[in-house]
Amino acid sequence: MQDTIIEALRRNASDEAIAAARQWVAAEPQQPQAHRWLALALQQHGDADAAQACIEQALALAPDDAALHLQHAGLLLAQRRIDDAGQALQRTTALNPNEFAAYLMQAHLALGREDIDEAERLGRMAARVEPDSPELGAIEGMVALRRGDADRALAVLSAASQRLPNDPRLLYALGFAYLAKDLLAFAEQAFRRVVELNPANPALRGLLVQLALRQGHADRAAETLREVLAMPDGDTPGMRRLAGELELASGQPLQALDYLRPLLAQLPGDRATLQLLLVAWQRLGREDEARSALDEALAAQAQLHDLWLARLAVAPVGSAEAVEVVERWLAAMPDHLPALEARMRLHDMNEDAAAAEAVARRIVALEPGRVSGEQRIVEALLARAPLDAVAHVQALIDAAPDAAHPELRVWLGAVQDRAGEPAAALATWLRLHGELAPSRLPLPPQAKAPAEWPPMGEVAADNPLRPLFVWGAPGSGVERVVTVMAAGSQVLRGDRFGPTPPADAFQNFHTLQRLANDTLSPGQFVQQWRDGLPARGIDDGNVIDWLLWWDNALLWALRPALPEGRLVVAVRDPRDMLLEWLALGAPAPLAVTSADEAARWLARALEQVAELHEQDLYTHLILRIDDAVNDPAAMGGLLEEAFGLRFPPVSSLGPGTLPAGHWRRYAQVLSAEFAHLTPVAVRLGYPDA
Incomplete structure (x- = not known):
């Protein structure tokens, strides 16, 4: 639509x-x-x-929808300046190509209708007329914000707002730029200034309530909310939902119900309201009241997906009540795929595999290729006819558009692996790597160890900074370590793997060469890294920095210039690491052109890890995670033992990976590649076979 x-x-x-x-x-x-x-x-x-x-x-x-507030700002601008904004502005610029205000207003309207390219074009047209106008900053900053460049948006809008401190459009946009950077206090300050300029704005006051809650200021949120509800247009369903949320945050579920219960009739399918209601009922132990209220709502609105999900949430998982609810759901919405998927899962919970497969086939009959149904069919085929399961996935690939082939081939390889076809699985994985290689990063360069390392610098006794670097070669499962560490630390940074990584020497594959030819000194290396920490939300040097790559040659800088640093290296049996890299890829999107090349590169990388450990080149910890790679509790225990700290439990470490020792199934088809890795595996403490 x-x-x-x-x-x-x-x-x-x-x-x-x-x-x-x-x-x-x-x-x-x-x-x-x-x-x-x-x-x-x-x-x-x-x-x-x-x-x-x-x-x-x-x-x-x-x-609390930022895009709606920005659109609201654009609409208010259009209403203040011109009645029929679009057509009138087009006529104005056609008659007078030097009319700055017309270009500017057209640009705001283009932003309002999400035409970012047109807004940018109009901003350039306006700049030809008045290149120094701060209002151009509003356009440029809003364009950057809509394109996800929060850093540029914040810089441009801050500068423009200093020149036009009372422009509500700029303050709106500046507030959202602060939000994009998670600078909540600054965002609240900007929006409060907008409220001062435009007091009759209950929706924006609602956003202030949310911001106060996110900062833990329940008292300030409550005060603002009372002001909103007292306004003529403030007592809306959205504000009442906020009031219920606030009461829950304050530990008052009974008062929350007073706000939320009437909304069940006004907004019966609203997911956020239903989630808050479920929390309130659960805290009060009023499951029977929840069942009654939701059943009453369903009697009037039996076609609302989220309402059925809320009712199912009240039933014990896998219980007869859950089955009864889903059967009613299917009676009301017989071809609704989520209802069928719920029924399929319940069949599996009750160990009725045949019925689960039958529902899966009904799902794919309604929507060919739907993942839930196809996966369940493949599971059934693997249990009774593994080669048929392989053929089924291959048929899905043949019928799918090219864009879906990479993900499906990963699945095909996994099915071939489970079907006992290691040669076919390996061929599938290598074909996929070959197709993706042109769009991936080259393997990082690897340096030879110097004849002599620079001496370690002294760490002052009163130095409170202990930065920690985390790295693991492809296939190590380091991302699973990071998942647990992130649950227990606010200073872990994984932005090197995101869309806007830091631009420091750790991120640049040319760093080894620059260190070797003295175009980058150890001091410059470390200072550049330190200078980038504030933009990453780190006020001091205490950071857990997940590195994109590692080479011992980096110690040429770290030993003398950052002796207080520490390094954690995640490892598994190197042969399992190679197999996982080929089968499932790695967090760093590195190109693999052949299994032999990958094995040789991985062997050299792990030989450096062994040298780091054997020669104690830097304060470090080798974290062997073979037995914890698929077990969140075991991973938490391993880290607790390593650091002497208790880590919060996590429900999942991510998609399942290959279990320890799985490489032995590939001992024949990867014999030459494993031969490269066995010596370093033994050095790291693993058996040779």
């Missing part, structure tokens, strides 16, 4: 857009995006009052 509306708006066919949006609103009245797109269509049509009403309805349903 959204695509239909966008296409109509692009063609300036606002009547078509309005009709489509109204149809969406009628079908999903609790969906804020439906009201949002209706507002956009009405805005383009020139019906500003109706557009305002629609965007306020969207904000009432989702008062």
Whole structure:
């Protein structure tokens, strides 16, 4: 539906857009995006009052949606400056190409309708007329924010806001830029300034409530919320939901129910309200009341997916009651795939494999290729006819679009592995690596050990900084270690694997060469790393930094310039590491062109780890995680033993991986590759066979 509306708006066919949006609103009245797109269509049509009403309805349903607030700001701008904004501004710029205000307003309207490229183009046009105007910063900053570049948005908008401190549009955008950087106190300050400039804004006050809650200031949130509910237009379902959330956060589930219970009739399918209600009922021990209230709502609205999920959540997992609820769900919505999936899982819980497979086949008959059904069918085939399971997945690949092939081939390899076909699995994995290699990083360079290492620097007794680096070669499972560490630490940083990694020497494969030819000194290396920590949310040097790669040659800088640092290296049996790398990839998207190349590179990387340990080149810990790689509790215990600290439990370490010793199934098909790895495996304490 959204695509239909966008296409109509692009063609300036606002009547078509309005009709489509109204149809969406009628079908999903609790969906804020439906009201949002209706507002956009009405805005383009020139019906500003109706557009305002629609965007306020969207904000009432989702008062903490940043995009809705930005759109609201754009709509307010359009209403202040011109009635029929789009057409009038087009006429103005056609008549006077040097009309700065017209370009600027058109750019704001383009932002409001999510046309980021057009907003950027109009900003450039305006810059030709008045290149030094701070209002250009508003456009540039908002464009950067919409494109996910929060750092640039924050810099541009901060500078523009200093020149126009009372511009609500800038303050709106600046607040969202702070939010994108998780700087909650600064975001709250910006939004409070907007409220001062525009007091009659209950939706924005609702956002202030959320911000106060996220910072742990329940008292401030309660005060703001009371102000909102006392406003003529403030007592809305969205605000009442916030009130219920606040009462729950304050440990008052009974008061939360007072706010939330009436919303079950007003917003029976609203997921956020249902989740809060379930929490309140559970804390009060009122499961019977929950069953009664939800059944009453379902009697009136039997087609609401989230309402059925809430009712199922009250039933004990796998119980006869759960079965009865799902059967009622299917009676009301017989072809609803999530209901069928719930029934399939219940059959499995009750060990009725045949019935579960039958439901799975019904699911894929309704939606061919649906993952839940296809996976259950493959599991059934693996149990009775493994080669048929392989053929089934291959048929799915043959029928799927090219874009889906990589993920399906990973699955095919796993099924071939489980079917006892190691040669076929290996061929599948290597083919996939070959296809992906052109789009991946080259294997990092590896340096030879110097004849003599620089001496370790002295660590002052009063130095409180103890930065910790974490690394594991591909296949080590280091990401599973990081999952547990992150649960217990606010200073762990995994941004080197994200879209905006730090631009320091640890991130650059040319660092070894620059250290070797003295174009980068040890002091510059470490200072550059330290200088980048504040932008990563680290005020001092105490950070747990998950590294993209490691080479002992980095110690040429770390030994003299960062002696207080520590290194944790995750390892498994090197042959298991190679197999997992080939089968499942690695957090660092490194190119693999052949199994032999990968094995030789991995052997050299692990030989460096052995040298690090044997020669005690740097304060370090070799963390062998073979027996904990698929066990969250065991991983937590391993880290507790290593660090003397208790780590919070985690429910999962991620998708399942190959168990320890699985490499032996591939001893024949990878014999030459394992021969490269066996010597270093023995050095690290693993058996030679």
